[in-house]
Amino acid sequence: MxxxxxxxxxxxxxxxxxxxxxxxxxxxxxxxxxxxxxxxxxxxxxxxxxxxxxxxxxxxxxxxxxxxxxxxxxxxxxYLEGFFHVDPKGVQAASSIGARAYEPALIDAEQAARYAQMLHARFTARRHSRYRQMGAVSALPKGAIAVFLQGPAPIRQGQAFASFEEMLRAVVAGAEGRAVLVKPHPLKPELGAEIIATLQAEGHALIATEANVHDILAACAVSVSINSATAIEGFLHQKPAVIFGRSDFHALVQTAHSPSDFPRALRAALHSPPDYAKALYWYFGQNxxxxxxxxxxxxxxxxxxxxxxxxxxxxx
Structure with a gap:
């Protein structure tokens, strides 16, 4: 038939x-x-x-x-506009990419570099992201830890290893003098603002920002999220990522499996970053x-x- x-x-x-x-x-x-x-x-x-x-x-x-x-x-x-999963297992954190082996030694460096340059022209140079971003360029502290909040989906779907509040407390406690920037999700700004206000009321030093995601990623030293697209989007800016949840790009980032695991994950992210071009080519170009x-x-x-x-x- x-x-x-x-x-x-x-x-x-x-x-x-x-x-x-x-x-x-x-x-x-x-x-x-x-x-x-x-x-x-x-x-x-x-x-x-x-x-x-x-x-x-x-x-x-x-x-x-x-x-x-x-x-x-x-x-x-x-994650990036124009790129899609069509997958027998699921999408995003649940996609079958998460079970595939990432072997950077088998990826041609020149081909990966050309691919990364294409993505840079398509997204970074245009300051373009999946969701609408601020057009004005923002001045932000250099070397900060950038935390990107999401909507309720990763919590609701059981993908998170910590709540947003627990994640933020762990980041502030382990920041080692770095500023902590926090951006609410563009589609859930009220939820993000409520979480930030709660932590600030507890005395935690957080800098809330609505800046363009590319400005934040350009300024920061590392991104942190549950499993946000910004983790892999940061590779366009040569920035490593720590995530507090399940993802299908876990081979490319450091995962904090609990709030107490954040200091280890942060050190590993900063001291052993991935080959960003190869990581981008493997995830988007090959998968x-x-x-x-x-x-x-x-x-x-x-x-x-x-x-x-x-x-x-x-x-x-």
């Missing part, structure tokens, strides 16, 4: 197609299929319970999914889909084939 491709998306994504403004990844998936004489079906349902996960012989792709079942792939932005890459179509079809849906099964 010829299989169909069914895209499970929020209704606003489907509405984007009707308005001629499809969501970036799904528009490109449809384009890739159309070029091969195929079509895609849209579904606004977002099944999570196993009983609702169909195994009907078709290929299902679910936005921000965590489905692990035959015939299902999960999709989401992979993610880049919407701007000439190889996007072939790599997408290879992911489909690995999931059991090669060209013949899809009817190409």
């Amino acid at each position: 010829t299989a169909r491709v069914i895209l499970h998306m929020p209704e606003r994504f489907i509405a984007g197609f009707a308005k001629g403004k499809p969501p970036l990844l799904y528009g490109r998936i449809v384009q890739t299929l159309t070029a091969r004489g195929l079509t895609a079906d849209f579904a606004a349902d977002m099944p999570t319970a196993a009983a609702r996960v169909l195994q009907d012989g078709n290929l299902h792709i679910m936005e921000n999914g965590q489905v692990q079942a035959q015939g299902w792939l999960n999709a989401a932005t992979a 993610c889909l880049d919407i701007q890459a000439d190889s996007f179509d072939d790599r997408l079809m290879a992911i489909f084939a690995a999931a059991g849906f090669d060209a013949a099964r899809l009817g190409v």
Whole structure:
């Protein structure tokens, strides 16, 4: 039986197609299929319970999914705008990249350097990030520890090894005289402001900032978060990262498994940073889909084939 491709998306994504403004990844998936004489079906349902996960012989792709079942792939932005997971295990912290071996000795240094330069031009030089940032350039203390707060997702999903408050207390206690900058998440500014105010009321020396993420990363010595995109985004600025949670880029950063583990993780991050170019090339160039890459179509079809849906099964 010829299989169909069914895209499970929020209704606003489907509405984007009707308005001629499809969501970036799904528009490109449809384009890739159309070029091969195929079509895609849209579904606004977002099944999570196993009983609702169909195994009907078709290929299902679910936005921000965590489905692990035959015939299902999960999709989401992979931290940098234009990069995506289409993954059989999950997305972001739960993606299958986390189980893959990172072997920098096997990565060509010149190729990695060229790739990092491309990312620099695409993001750093433009001071561009996934979420809207302040346009004005901010003056910030050099050599600070930059803490990036997130929304409730990593806590709710059981990815965090500490609460935001516990993380901030550990950073202040282990800062060794460095200033501590704290940026709320752009989509959850009220939550971030509340956390910062709570810690400041306890007497902790925190500098709240809404500066452009690139200004913060350029000024700081190291980034700290639960598992924020800024951890790997900081590699564009040659800055190491400490995280307090599970991630699929754990091989590239230092993980503090508890608040008391922060001093060790900080020392390791500062004294043994990764090869930033190789790390960026391995994660984004070898393990993610880049919407701007000439190889996007072939790599997408290879992911489909690995999931059991090669060209013949899809009817190409």
